[in-house]
Amino acid sequence: xxxxxxxxxxxxxxxxxxxxxxxxxxFFPDSVVDKWPKWAQRHVVLGLDLQGGSHILLEVDSxxxxxxxxETLRDDVRRVLRDARIxxxxxxxxxxxxxxxxxxxxxxxxxxxxxxxxxxxxxxxLGGSGQRSIDITDQGNGLIRLTVTQAAMTERIRQSVEQxxxxxxxxxxxxxxxxxxxxxQGIDRILVQxxxxxxxxxxxxxxxxxxxxxxxxxxxxxxxxxxxQTGRVPPDSELLYEGRGGQRVPILVEKRIMxxxxxxxDAQPGFDQRTSEPIVSFxxxxxxxxxxxxxxxxxxxxxxAIVLDNEVISAPVIREPxLGGSGQxxxxxTVESANDLAILLRAGALPAPLTIxxxxxxxxxxxxxxxxxxxxxxxxxxxxxxxxxLATYGMLGLFANVAVAINVAMIFGVLxxxxxxxxxxxxxxxxxTVGMAVDANVLIxxxxxEEARGGRSAINAxxxxxxxxxxxxxxxxxxxLIAAVVLFFLGSGPVxxxxxxLIIGIFTTVFTAFTLSRLIxxxxxxxxxxxxxxx
Amino acid sequence: MKxxxxxxxxxxxxFMKWRRITFPLSxxxSLLAVVLFFTVGLNFGIDFRGxxxxxxQARNGAAADLADIRSKLTxxxxxxxxxxxxxxxxxxxxxxxxxxxxxxxxxxxxxxxxETLGDGYDYRRVEVVGPRVSGELVQNGVLGMLVAIFxxxxxxxxxxxxxxxxxxxxxxxxxxxxxxxxxxxxxxDFDLSSVAAxxxxxxxxxxxxxxxxxxxxxxLRRYKKMPLxxxxxxxxxSTLSRTAITSTTVILSLLGMFFFGPEAIQSFVQAxxxxxxxxxxxxxxxAAPLLIYFGLRTRxxxxxxxxxxxxxxxxKART
Numbered sequence: 001x002x003x004x005x006x007x008x009x010x011x012x013x014x015x016x017x018x019x020x021x022x023x024x025x026x027f028f029p030d031s032v033v034d035k036w037p038k039w040a041q042r043h044v045v046l047g048l049d050l051q052g053g054s055h056i057l058l059e060v061d062s063x064x065x066x067x068x069x070x071e072t073l074r075d076d077v078r079r080v081l082r083d084a085r086i087x088x089x090x091x092x093x094x095x096x097x098x099x100x101x102x103x104x105x106x107x108x109x110x111x112x113x114x115x116x117x118x119x120x121x122x123x124x125x126l127g128g129s130g131q132r133s134i135d136i137t138d139q140g141n142g143l144i145r146l147t148v149t150q151a152a153m154t155e156r157i158r159q160s161v162e163q164x165x166x167x168x169x170x171x172x173x174x175x176x177x178x179x180x181x182x183x184x185q186g187i188d189r190i191l192v193q194x195x196x197x198x199x200x201x202x203x204x205x206x207x208x209x210x211x212x213x214x215x216x217x218x219x220x221x222x223x224x225x226x227x228x229q230t231g232r233v234p235p236d237s238e239l240l241y242e243g244r245g246g247q248r249v250p251i252l253v254e255k256r257i258m259x260x261x262x263x264x265x266d267a268q269p270g271f272d273q274r275t276s277e278p279i280v281s282f283x284x285x286x287x288x289x290x291x292x293x294x295x296x297x298x299x300x301x302x303x304x305a306i307v308l309d310n311e312v313i314s315a316p317v318i319r320e321p322x323l324g325g326s327g328q329x330x331x332x333x334t335v336e337s338a339n340d341l342a343i344l345l346r347a348g349a350l351p352a353p354l355t356i357x358x359x360x361x362x363x364x365x366x367x368x369x370x371x372x373x374x375x376x377x378x379x380x381x382x383x384x385x386x387x388x389x390l391a392t393y394g395m396l397g398l399f400a401n402v403a404v405a406i407n408v409a410m411i412f413g414v415l416x417x418x419x420x421x422x423x424x425x426x427x428x429x430x431x432x433t434v435g436m437a438v439d440a441n442v443l444i445x446x447x448x449x450e451e452a453r454g455g456r457s458a459i460n461a462x463x464x465x466x467x468x469x470x471x472x473x474x475x476x477x478x479x480x481l482i483a484a485v486v487l488f489f490l491g492s493g494p495v496x497x498x499x500x501x502l503i504i505g506i507f508t509t510v511f512t513a514f515t516l517s518r519l520i521x522x523x524x525x526x527x528x529x530x531x532x533x534x535x
Numbered sequence: 536m537k538x539x540x541x542x543x544x545x546x547x548x549x550f551m552k553w554r555r556i557t558f559p560l561s562x563x564x565s566l567l568a569v570v571l572f573f574t575v576g577l578n579f580g581i582d583f584r585g586x587x588x589x590x591x592q593a594r595n596g597a598a599a600d601l602a603d604i605r606s607k608l609t610x611x612x613x614x615x616x617x618x619x620x621x622x623x624x625x626x627x628x629x630x631x632x633x634x635x636x637x638x639x640x641x642x643x644x645x646x647x648x649x650e651t652l653g654d655g656y657d658y659r660r661v662e663v664v665g666p667r668v669s670g671e672l673v674q675n676g677v678l679g680m681l682v683a684i685f686x687x688x689x690x691x692x693x694x695x696x697x698x699x700x701x702x703x704x705x706x707x708x709x710x711x712x713x714x715x716x717x718x719x720x721x722x723x724d725f726d727l728s729s730v731a732a733x734x735x736x737x738x739x740x741x742x743x744x745x746x747x748x749x750x751x752x753x754x755l756r757r758y759k760k761m762p763l764x765x766x767x768x769x770x771x772x773s774t775l776s777r778t779a780i781t782s783t784t785v786i787l788s789l790l791g792m793f794f795f796g797p798e799a800i801q802s803f804v805q806a807x808x809x810x811x812x813x814x815x816x817x818x819x820x821x822a823a824p825l826l827i828y829f830g831l832r833t834r835x836x837x838x839x840x841x842x843x844x845x846x847x848x849x850x851k852a853r854t
Contacts, residue, residue: 057668059667355637355639355665356638356642357665357667358665358668359645359661359663360660360662361658361660361661362660363659363660365657366590370799374796376795377792380791381789381791382788383791384790388787389784391539392538392539392780424797428796428800428804431789431791432735432789435784435789436742439742439777443777446776449776468753471749472749472750475694475746476742476745476746476749478690479745480738482690483735483738483741484734486679487679490682491679491727492672492727495728495730498731498735499731502735
């Protein structure tokens, strides 16, 4: 066990050195590292709990997505039956299904054929699943039931999440923060992490708004205040509210949409030239501009409402046709809220509302404190261990300490190579690894001592000590590895950081025990030719 | 140089005899832990219960006025409000229960707290966990522990014999149960990092058990005629020094974190300290003696390296 060929010893030393060198970029400030070649820049990233920042987990409102999908299906059914001139009586959408009752029994087969055209195979051309987007069944008595399949719903939710991520990216990037990270999590969740953000309330405002903007005419045929009291609203209108000086003023707005936010090409914050109030100016695309021009031309003198997420922002009267394809929104804005609205309009509307299901924000001060205290704890803990091992094993203890120190350097090297995130629990993981790495050496040395007491010569005992201890070290570490791997895959956030350092630590521990510790001792044996095991 | 030695070379403790004390003791403690778990229960943190946690620090290092904060927050009518000093006198931890009305209500509660307490405080940490997320975290936590135990069981079964796998599993479960009991008694917050602590304790405990089992297996091959309890004692005593040294180093590194580490990992460290002790105890007094009851000697063990089976060299020296 103690013999190393020259090339093998060199390979071990060079390999160890290379891994340790990977940790080097961590010791230089970012400004210096940025000038290095790309491959040398990889370094450990501090977690949000150490550098401060916001971690926000959003969930796409899948019920809204479902509702919308079923509503679209209901509209499709209506269109198909109308086009085919098939009479129907009831048409209802509930849960995942749409029910329609065909008036003439003889029309049912034709209706089924037509409606089946709505159902599409899932998964594109290569979709081998054979599943379709809608199940259509004849319930008898002229009743046809269309059910959106689970697969189609999941696919729709997936698309919504993808779209939401793109829109969120645009919104968050406008905030001008450093390296925000936006990832999908699970089926319907999005994780937004913004380092360095102290007060996430603005971010949350930006994330929480669907930002569905519509321009619609105000319904003047009925009195809004009366409708609000009696609840009697004309069928083609809906009752919305405008926040005006702390009060909520009811306004009846037509359901028909003149132009929507999708037709915007640009939105910028600015100031009204006359009143110098903050405003948002916008520009429509060609088709939107044309529609807006046409409607305003036909409705001069009537008010129209600018509606954002079912809230009226303002309802100005059309004084003259707006033909230029651009306009401005005013309405009790502050400079910041005008700016935010412009951001939201530029980024586009979310396909479905998002809710914040988890938030963790750490201030930079706490993060800094944690780093300081974590460092002190690590120094004190490691210091105690180093002294204790020296007191127990003397010279061999020194070797063990060197091996453990290199082990820790290698952990940082590997973490850097992975561009991994170091969290507070991660530091705890490293400190614990120090304990485990020491254990590997303890196992070896204790075994040497035993073998020596059993009557072996020093060299023989040292050799046997390594040979016997290594299988134990392997077994012991693999069992811990199992727990760590489980922790990594099932844990979330900070716990994963802990598991990651533990996993890396286990590998470097086994590596150093099998190679480096052995190499150091073999050098020492060759140099000193000990007559007895010195422990 | 005189070297430190925790365990003298000629130590020969009758571990197997002590099982008449340790088995009932462990049984009683485990029972107590289970009873405590069902009566007192764990003090679940917001990770599992949902709710809001806000860590504030009075500006300019002034001591935080708990009574003032309490009266202000109680007036907000946010349900149960818990206040706790956190480390320094200027630091306070505010816990709000899950607000009725879903995820948006949680966010609204945080906004209210911020508005009410005003500028006198720094908001060092805000954590809001909604009801659905907390439910999933519970599931994942429990699932994690089960999968880990099962994985370790399978590994030991392949690597050793089924008796060892069962013994290690029982010892590990024993540690988990006692750790849960520890959380129930101390009422330390049980949160995500506690799950990490329990899993790490499991890892360490099995680690320790495996080292002893490894030695037992080796001795079973070497001393085929030795009575089992004597052999187990021998294996225990020959690994005792290592056990003592390793647990000392683990405890030393934990003590560093206990006394100097940041407040946020204290619950983790305290549980780990407890677990480090229990893990060593269970390996020696539960895992090893259990093997006696499994009739380990009644069938031949898998053949291994037997070159020394004929020469019980160490046996005479030690016993």
